[in-house]
Amino acid sequence: MRLVRVRVDGFRLLRDVEIEFSLDKAKNVTVIRAANESGKTTMLSALQWGLFGEEALPRDYAVTPMDLDSGAMSETTVEIEYEVEGKRGPARYRLIRHVSERVDSGSRGRSTAHLYELLSTGANELTNVNAYLAAHMPAELREVFFTDGDRALSFIEGSRTEQQKRVKLAIEQMMGLPMLDDAVDHIKKVEKEIRSRLDGIAGSQQLSDLRAEIEALDVSIPELEAKLTDAQEQIVNLTELHGKADRELQEALKRGNREEIAADLIRVRKAKERAESNRRALEARQAVLLSNKTFAATMLSSKLKVAGELLEKLRKKGQIPNKTIPILEDRLQHTDCICGESLDEHTPDGARRRGAILALIEESRGADALKSKVSDLYYEGKELFEPQRTKWIDEYTEAFGERDSLDRVLADLGEQEADLEARLAKVKDDDVQRAREMRDTYAQRLREQIELATRHDIAIKQRKQTRTDKVRQFDALSAKHEKGQRLAAELTVAADVKLVIERARDVMKTREVQAVSNRMNQRFLRMIGADEAESALIRRAEITPEFRITVYGRNDRQLDPSQDLNGASRRALTIAFVLALTEVSGVEAPNVIDTPLGMMSGYVKREVLRIAAEDSAQLILFLTHSEIEGCEDILDEKAGKVVTLTNPAHYPNILKNDPGVRDARVLLCECDHRKECSVCARKDGSEMSRMAKERLQA
Amino acid sequence: MNNPFAGSDINIPDEFREHFDAYVQKKDGSNARPVNQPFARNIDMWFFAICLAVKKGLARAEPSGKTYKAAEGVVLNSDPWRPTAITLLAIAETNDIEVIDRPGEMLRIANSYAMAGLPELLAILAQRGGESTLDFLCEEVEGLLAKAA
Numbered sequence: 117m118r119l120v121r122v123r124v125d126g127f128r129l130l131r132d133v134e135i136e137f138s139l140d141k142a143k144n145v146t147v148i149r150a151a152n153e154s155g156k157t158t159m160l161s162a163l164q165w166g167l168f169g170e171e172a173l174p175r176d177y178a179v180t181p182m183d184l185d186s187g188a189m190s191e192t193t194v195e196i197e198y199e200v201e202g203k204r205g206p207a208r209y210r211l212i213r214h215v216s217e218r219v220d221s222g223s224r225g226r227s228t229a230h231l232y233e234l235l236s237t238g239a240n241e242l243t244n245v246n247a248y249l250a251a252h253m254p255a256e257l258r259e260v261f262f263t264d265g266d267r268a269l270s271f272i273e274g275s276r277t278e279q280q281k282r283v284k285l286a287i288e289q290m291m292g293l294p295m296l297d298d299a300v301d302h303i304k305k306v307e308k309e310i311r312s313r314l315d316g317i318a319g320s321q322q323l324s325d326l327r328a329e330i331e332a333l334d335v336s337i338p339e340l341e342a343k344l345t346d347a348q349e350q351i352v353n354l355t356e357l358h359g360k361a362d363r364e365l366q367e368a369l370k371r372g373n374r375e376e377i378a379a380d381l382i383r384v385r386k387a388k389e390r391a392e393s394n395r396r397a398l399e400a401r402q403a404v405l406l407s408n409k410t411f412a413a414t415m416l417s418s419k420l421k422v423a424g425e426l427l428e429k430l431r432k433k434g435q436i437p438n439k440t441i442p443i444l445e446d447r448l449q450h451t452d453c454i455c456g457e458s459l460d461e462h463t464p465d466g467a468r469r470r471g472a473i474l475a476l477i478e479e480s481r482g483a484d485a486l487k488s489k490v491s492d493l494y495y496e497g498k499e500l501f502e503p504q505r506t507k508w509i510d511e512y513t514e515a516f517g518e519r520d521s522l523d524r525v526l527a528d529l530g531e532q533e534a535d536l537e538a539r540l541a542k543v544k545d546d547d548v549q550r551a552r553e554m555r556d557t558y559a560q561r562l563r564e565q566i567e568l569a570t571r572h573d574i575a576i577k578q579r580k581q582t583r584t585d586k587v588r589q590f591d592a593l594s595a596k597h598e599k600g601q602r603l604a605a606e607l608t609v610a611a612d613v614k615l616v617i618e619r620a621r622d623v624m625k626t627r628e629v630q631a632v633s634n635r636m637n638q639r640f641l642r643m644i645g646a647d648e649a650e651s652a653l654i655r656r657a658e659i660t661p662e663f664r665i666t667v668y669g670r671n672d673r674q675l676d677p678s679q680d681l682n683g684a685s686r687r688a689l690t691i692a693f694v695l696a697l698t699e700v701s702g703v704e705a706p707n708v709i710d711t712p713l714g715m716m717s718g719y720v721k722r723e724v725l726r727i728a729a730e731d732s733a734q735l736i737l738f739l740t741h742s743e744i745e746g747c748e749d750i751l752d753e754k755a756g757k758v759v760t761l762t763n764p765a766h767y768p769n770i771l772k773n774d775p776g777v778r779d780a781r782v783l784l785c786e787c788d789h790r791k792e793c794s795v796c797a798r799k800d801g802s803e804m805s806r807m808a809k810e811r812l813q814a
Numbered sequence: 815m816n817n818p819f820a821g822s823d824i825n826i827p828d829e830f831r832e833h834f835d836a837y838v839q840k841k842d843g844s845n846a847r848p849v850n851q852p853f854a855r856n857i858d859m860w861f862f863a864i865c866l867a868v869k870k871g872l873a874r875a876e877p878s879g880k881t882y883k884a885a886e887g888v889v890l891n892s893d894p895w896r897p898t899a900i901t902l903l904a905i906a907e908t909n910d911i912e913v914i915d916r917p918g919e920m921l922r923i924a925n926s927y928a929m930a931g932l933p934e935l936l937a938i939l940a941q942r943g944g945e946s947t948l949d950f951l952c953e954e955v956e957g958l959l960a961k962a963a
Binding site: 396399400402403404405406407409411412413414415416418419420421422423424426427430486489490493496497499500501508509512516 | 862
């Protein structure tokens with residue numbers, strides 16, 4: 117299918133707007149250029165409404181013109197001309213959808229659709245419009261062929277289950293898998309009919325019972341399969357939730373248990389208090405160094421030395437008696453001298469020595485008071501004026517070193533305290549407990565669902581086996597009846613056909629998914645320039661057998677597209693998926709994309725546009741001026757048609773000229789991506805900025 | 815030796831009173847810390863000034879103007895080496911051993927060194943900037959000793 121032209125009238129902002137689409141295969145791109153709020157999305161909605169009816173629009177979407185008075189009658193018409201490739205060349209059709217409704221009536225009117233085949237002889241109205249439309253453009257393909265940059269992101273964003281559902285649905289519908297499902301259901305009905313007829317002919321109670329059992333199994337097996345699918349989806353969902361809860365628990369554990377942190381904080385604070393106390397003691401000890409004897413002896417050494425020398429002279433002159441009296445007196449209490457000689461008064465030598473000692477004692481006692489004072493001063497002052505055994509500088513170095521070490525300990529404790537206080541502030545009372553409960557709850561539910569899925573799986577296998585046995589019994593029994601032989605043969609044929617279709621469906625599910633995955637990967641890597649660059653951070657993208665779009669980085673590390681890709685790459689990935697899907701499906705239809713290049717720039721933007729143009733049968737793009745910027749040369753080459761939509765309400769803020777239109781509608785002009793006319797000409801950035809400032813000042 | 819200065823007072827000019835209050839730990843000064851107030855008693859600061867003046871070879875100075883009793887000589891009892899040091903200083907200064915019988919003169923000599931050392935001490939402390947009194951004084955002393963060596 118290729119769109120030829122569309123005419124929209126009375127659809128919100130669109131009044132009698134007609135656009136022709138490019139049918140040139142070499143220049144297969146049609147661009148509708150429009151600023152924001154200029155009818156791009158409205159035109160996309162009008163096209164979808166025209167082709168698919170009310171189901172294509174959101175529930176509360178009003179198609180009526182926006183400035184009609186409440187209660188007024190509104191007439192909305194969309195005419196779409198398209199062509200479909202047939203055996204005898206392209207056949208052309210015109211579809212006219214119309215609805216009349218009262219504005220603000222609260223309920224949308226039911227539209228009517230008329231379809232005409234356009235022949236050289238004139239237009240031939242076709243009955244059963246929906247059947248034709250379903251063949252020309254199946255409704256289930258709508259969301260793939262008609263999309264916008266934001267909506268396409270839902271293939272890789274949101275919950276994992278939702279992503280998978282959407283990707284699975286898109287692939288299955290595009291590949292026509294629902295049709296195969298319908299075929300299988302149809303054959304099952306045929307089998308049922310044949311068995312019913314056989315039962316009627318044979319009149320056997322046993323055959324009748326077998327038929328009933330098979331029919332009951334035919335009902336229960338799909339029910340169980342649906343339950344299994346549901347359980348499997350739950351497993352995927354719960355696995356994701358469990359993983360998330362587990363990560364939250366790990367984070368909470370990293371932040372720590374509140375009680376443990378509080379206890380650590382008390383411990384650190386006590387250690388800090390002890391260290392503070394030690395520091396004060398060390399400070400006091402260092403302060404003592406400024407007033408102790410070592411300090412005084414060192415600082416006063418020049419004077420002390422002089423005094424010391426004077427005293428030494430006196431001592432040498434014998435004017436400072438030795439402090440020997442107490443020693444000598446003490447010695448006289450003994451019978452031997454400290455030199456080892458005898459002091460025994462009963463021996464001549466001993467008595468002589470004792471006499472000498474007594475004479476010495478007497479001589480010392482004879483010194484006068486001054487000498488006594490000087491003597492005291494000499495002995496007490498020696499510690500001051502003689503060279504110091506302990507150096508002040510050594511005492512200072514030691515004290516300073518101890519303080520320095522303690523300061524480092526204190527700084528470390530201070531950091532620990534601040535860290536613990538910060539962690540304590542972050543940890544809510546029940547953080548760890550709550551996270552653990554969440555994880556355990558999900559783990560429990562996950563186990564339950566896995567058990568349920570296993571039970572369903574076993575039950576399905578058992579029932580399928582039972583069914584096979586029953587069918588075999590039914591066939592054997594029916595073959596005994598002469599009249600039943602032909603019907604039994606028909607039944608065998610139906611079963612074989614069903615088997616062939618089921619296997620074909622299974623093969624398509626895996627093979628076609630792989631094909632879409634491969635094509636998506638090639639396009640995506642080209643779009644982001646990672647196909648040849650060895651240094652690329654993104655190495656490949658794939659659709660997993662579970663229908664999840666995922667990407668891989670260096671070392672084959674799996675990445676989450678919704679988190680690990682930037683905005684441009686995410687959009688490129690989803691557009692690559694849509695293009696791959698339409699290509700592999702073999703369905704020829706236009707890719708209509710609203711603002712596909714938003715959030716993109718430079719290389720990626722140009723490559724996405726170039727690849728989308730090359731890989732689409734017909735590409736219709738709704739682009740803003742900024743999306744076009746930097747891609748003009750590609751559009752020169754690829755765009756067969758370009759038109760511009762302008763919203764007159766943008767005057768005077770954005771538009772240069774007053775279009776002279778006051779009602780709510782957009783204007784169409786033939787300006788392409790490089791041109792502008794009196795209707796669509798826009799002010800440049802600096803002018804808009806100046807006006808914005810003036811408005812602010814006003 | 816007995817403290818010959820036990821009956822004497824140590825009088826210094828009133829202008830130094832606030833500085834003694836600033837750098838000496840008071841018994842009731844809850845905020846006092848050795849890093850900021852490195853001297854436990856007035857006598858310690860006074861004696862430090864003597865040491866500083868001697869080490870720097872400053873000329874002795876007599877107290878002038880109004881004075882106040884910064885300490886009693888009896889406090890020297892707590893560090894018996896101090897009366898000895900003051901006596902030795904006086905002997906060195908007078909070159910007369912008999913000065914030891916004249917405690918008033920000995921104390922005056924010591925105090926005159928303190929009068930020379932106190933302004934120097936205050937000048938040093940005025941330069942300490944953001945550094946603590948204790949650390950700055952210790953570094954100064956370290957520098958003085960290094961220079962002398």
